[in-house]
Amino acid sequence: MADRLAYTKGHGTENDFVLVPDLDGALGLSAARAARLADRRAGIGGDGVIRVVPTELADEPAVREQAGAARWFMDYRNADGSAAEMCGNGTRVFAEYLRREGLEDADAFTIATRAGAKAVRRDGDHWSVELGPWRLADAPTAERDGFDALVHVGGGDPFSALSVDLGNPHTVVALPEEVELADLDLLEAPSVRPEPPHGTNVELVRPVGPGHVVMRVHERGVGETRSCGTGACAAAIATSFWAGSLDTGSTWLVDVPGGRLTVRLLPDHGVELAGPAVLVADGSVPTALLPD
Known part of the structure; x- marks a missing residue:
């Protein structure tokens, strides 16, 4: 193994990630190593870690099946090292990295995730990604x-809240008028009942005008983050559902x-997320400082 591990730091609306290239599939990424890289004091620091690996070399058979549609797999890990299905903001940062490195040279292509293949498209200095189909996890009565x-x-x-599945789980809270977003303490994970079997991201949402909401989010395995792409989609879907449209x-x-x-609702329960993706730094870290 090399003495140093290369990385790139990037963010999408300040939801930040450590990207690690593994172009021959020889590196792997243990939960402990991902957690150390994401540690803001002992590592590089980020809301998550993304391993860049050819889809055909992915560990999971279900991901390898996407190789015909997507050349590259976004192996996403939460800040605690746990594997996650995907990440909306992360897909855009991943796409920006692939294009900068010459691993993809088109303005539109497909990437593989644990939640299935996702189509991404460059639009100026933003990226759009189709994240659907979504579903209501438990149909409300x-x-x-x-x-x-x-x-x-x-x-x-x-x-009160509504559960929305976008390949990863979300619970969207409808804040009553008397409760201000800024007053809520998200240092501890919100308690959700009934408790989701694999945890959930929790979005706290307040409408501010037609087609416009403001949101804070507590992500499973991470804590409060500055942004969550799939969470923004869940917030838009839930608010649309409550509005009856x-x-x-x-x-x-x-x-x-x-x-x-920006979130756009598509046919057949599809949804598209658009926003910026910024690569801010490149570097390397001694592998001796990382756990196996």
């Missing part, structure tokens, strides 16, 4: 008025602490 979960954020009464072609602006994302 009339008696529940469009909600299927309860979320505790610190003390006080729980908030999941119109194909409708566009939502989603403001997060790290910037602004």
Whole structure:
């Protein structure tokens, strides 16, 4: 193994990632090594780690099956080292890296994720990615008025929420008018009932105008982040559902602490996410400092 591990640091609306090239598939990426790279004090620091590996060399058979459609696999890990299905902001940063490195030279191509192949498209200095199909994890009943979960954020009464699956799990909280986003303490993970079997990202959402919401997010395995791409899509879908209109072609602006994302609803429960992707630094770290 090489004495040093190369990396690139990037972010999408300040949701930041450590990208590690593994172009021959020989590196691998253990949970402990990913967690150290993501550590903001003992490592490089990031909300997640992305290994760049040819799809045909992926560890999981279900991912290798995507090799005919996608040359490169986005092997995404949360900050705690746990493997995740995919990441909306991460897909755009991954696409920007592939294009900068000459691994893809087109303005539109497909990448492989654990949640299936995702089509990405460059549009100026932004990238768009088709993330659908989505589904409501548990169809709400009339008696529940469009909600299927309860979320505790610190003390006080729980908030009503809706579960949305975008290949990874989300629980979107509809904040009542008297509760301000800035007043909520997200240092501890929100408690969700019923408890999702594989955890969930929790989005706290407040409409601010037609087709426009503001959001904070607590990501599973990470904590509060400055942005979450799939979470922005879940927020737009849930708000559209509560408004009684999941119109194909409708566009939502989603403001997060790290910037602004655009979400567009597509036919057949599809959804498209658009926003910036920035590569900010390249470097290397001694492999002796990393766990096996």
